Amino acid sequence: MKRICLLLTFALGMTASYPQSGYRLWLDYKPLNEPLSDQYRTHIRTLVFPVNSETDRVAKQELLLALDGLLGYQPELTDRIEGSGALVIGTPASLPLLDDVREAQGALPKHDEAYAIRSIAGDNTPMTVIIGNTDRGVLYGVYAFISLLQRSQDISMLALAEAPKVQLRVLNHWDNLDRTVERGYAGFSLWDWHRLPGYRDPRYTDYARANASIGINGTVLNNVNANALMLTPAYLEKAATLADIFRPYGIKVYLSARFSAPVDLGGLEDADPLNPAVQQWWSEKVAEIYRYIPDFGGFLVKANSEGQPGPQNYGRNHADGANLLAEALKPHGGVVMWRAFVYEDTEPEDRAKQAYNEFKPLDGKFHDNVIVQVKNGPIDFQPREPFHPLFGAMPHSQLMMEFQLTQEYLGFATNLVYLGTLFSETLRADTYCYGANSTVARVIDGSMNKQPMTAIAGVANTGTATNWTGHPFAQSNWYAYGRLAWNPDADAGTIAEDWLRRTFGNDGSLIDALLPMMMRSRETAVNYMTPLGLHHLMGWDHHYGPGPWITDKMRADWTSVYYHKASKDGIGFDRTVSGSDALSQYVPEVRAQFEDPQTCPDEYLLWFHHLPWDFNMKSGSTLWAALCHHYYHGAEEVADMQAVWAAQQDKVDHIIFQEVTDLLAIQREEARRWRDACVLYFQQFSDMPIPDGLESPEHPLEYYEQQQFHFVPGI
Ligand code: GCW
DSSP states (O other), X not given: OOOGGGGSHHHHHHSSSOTTSSTTGGGOOOOOOHHHHHHHHHHOSEEEOOOOSHHHHHHHHHXXXXXXXXXXXXXXXXXXXXXXXXXXXXXXXXXOOOHHHHHHHHTOOSSTTOEEEEEEOOSSSOEEEEEESSHHHHHHHHHHHHHHHHTTOOOSSOEEEEOOSSSEEEEEOOBOTTSOBTTOOSSSOSOOTTTTTTOOOHHHHHHHHHHHHTTOOEEEOSOSXXXXXXXXXXXXXXXXXXXXXXXXXXXXXXXXXXTTHHHHTTOOSOOOTTOHXXXXXXXXXXXXXXXXXXXXXXXXXOOSSTTOOOGGGGTOOHHHHHHHHHHHHGGGTOEEEEEOOOOOSSOOSOGGGHHHHHHGGGTTOSOTTEEEEEESSSSSSOSSOOOOTTTTTXXXXXXXXXXXXXXXXXXXXXXXXXXXXXXXXXXXXXXXXXXXXXXXXXXXXXXXXXXXXXXXXXXXXXOSSTTSSSSGGGHHHHHHHHHHHHOTTSOHHHHHHHHHHHHHOOOHHHHHHHHHHXXXXXXXXXXXXXXXXXXXXXXXXXXXXBOTTOOOOSSGGGSSHHHHOOBTTBBSOOOSTTTTXXXXXXXXXXXXXXXXXXXXXXXXXHHHOOBOTTOBOTTSSBHHHHHHHHHHHHHHHHHHHHHHHHTTTTTSOHHHXXXXXXXXXXXXXXXXXXXXXXXXXXXXXXXXXXXXXXXXXXXXXXXXXXOOOOSOTTO
């Protein structure tokens, strides 16, 4: 049988020894059941898909691959639109302007990346038109159509029209030039710098396919803790090769720029943004980059944060620094993503306040091709944080979101934690900056402040692991990020279900079992790691496992005791007016939700309040008892997850079944360790017994405090 998948690069790498080990992600086109595929075939008798660009070519190739895999079938390729049973794909310019095509075109949103999919009533089986304003819109339309087939949706009456709500939807790779990945738990960097530009690993194409299939249109190749070498010709040539491979998939390449590059590479005496020689250096460097990568996206910059150089080294501020690079990029159409993850080297009264304190006064000072990249919460990607107070607070600047897909603080690649719910919780949070319904999503999609440029970033969780992300379920976090980047208002549950169907097939009982497990999984992790608003309790430096005892490090705000403040009199960080007053960085409506411990939601209680151990919770129990119950409940929930998964044995591929089974067993151990270590540690201060009915911790506190873990990944 002439299977077109043989033509496709990615098939080669996947037919080896682990055929089902997750390499194909959600693009594994396994055969659909017979009656359905028969029905689909009648809708796709012929295919009209003119190819005028590389993007058209890869879109058509993907569609044929999917049809071959899902339906075991290839449509007749033709130039003539024959009505019933025809699948017609293209742009208004590439397709003949028949009435049917016009009808579909009428539904198309006015957006470069938009697509519409319309069933046009025919005799018995209608014609289907997939139309985009550009070839990139067509590509997204094709992936959307494939997704419908994979999920066994009815394709006879389609009337879809989609445009992304956010323009720049990028992954941030914290990948170093030696191929280690900062906070990466899925092997080494995908970028084989040593063999680039000569060797074009087929995996680069599959990476691009996966991203395009979920609407990601940009990638920052290197770590924000940047090595200036990235900007030298040898590495630019390598980056250009990646850009060439990604381009047909609508993906632009960006680079992290080291602020001191004019000194490191150019031999200048300083990197002062107001020094004309520095300005000149950047302008020439940027022009050089565009010679390698004509559609280069721009720079991502971490400056004056955790020891990275920046404008403050020269008495300048973040706007001076960002605008320096923005001016160099402007003539070429490039942008600067300038991170707001900053904090001073001196001991702060409250680190949660620092980004706001430094950036709020700069509102309105950034050039129009600068966008300030803000982490979802004010500390650092914790299992739960309130939304960052900068969202909504800088109406005269452009702001973007930074999420973390790699699970630095959520169990690395051993814990099953679906992050769609975490992302969505932040996006749906109401900043009240312009009254009710001023959600973070509306700041990010630009509708709140009418900001012309919109963007969102996710710190990538990919690596050389066969299944890309280490944990098979961590693929869902990549997937969910892409979907929420396209539409920040999308529903995390719908996304999880789509991912499950595309990954594991359409067995209803499997979905019914796994969907609630995924949806609950983040709360489970919060329970056994940092319940009730606790945060930053992880192990020193590598961030693996519990470390509530971490104290006496070079910076107070790198310790755990700084955040939980547990003592005989209670626990929690007082961020009300009687404490650090971080709450004053939010508008009164938000403040009102949190400032009274009696009404503050339990999820944020100890984030905002320092409370006595016998504080009376809404449930009627003491704070101490509630804390214990959360920890124990979290650990028990992992046992429930094990049971749910065990029941799927006959429904999932055996290699993945075993892998997830083993990982859940590790997760259960880790959850117990978190529980026992934290409960015992805090008990020293509460002096209260572990509530009746809860088993005793396995070991004494010293055992956990003395445990050492060597060569933990990600550092
Ligand atoms: O979460 C912290 C990480 C650092 C990271 C930093 C950042 C890239 O522990 O490894 O550095 O955030 O976001 O800059």
